[in-house]
Amino acid sequence: MNYRELIRKKREEKGISQNQLAKLLGISQPYMNQIETGSRNPTLPLLMKICDILEIPMFGENTQNE
Structure with a gap:
């Protein structure tokens, strides 16, 4: 899923x-x-605001601490 689809999906879910x-x-x-x-x-600043409002992790949901 690309970022455009993710933004739309999260926006609609909310x-x-x-x-x-x-x-x-x-x-x-x-x-x-x-x-x-x-x-x-x-x-980038706008994308960061979008992610903040829609609660989308900036580095994906599968980020693991190494």
Whole structure:
């Protein structure tokens, strides 16, 4: 699963619309849609905010301490 699919999946699981997430992030809904469809890539700070809001681990769920 790529990051776009993961963002959409987690957003839908939490019952958050694209518009609601965009408002929380301080971006437009069309920009949020472009991130989810892959026509635009988020900046790292924006991606970090998305992960924080949607509770997505930045390095994947299978990260193990070595």
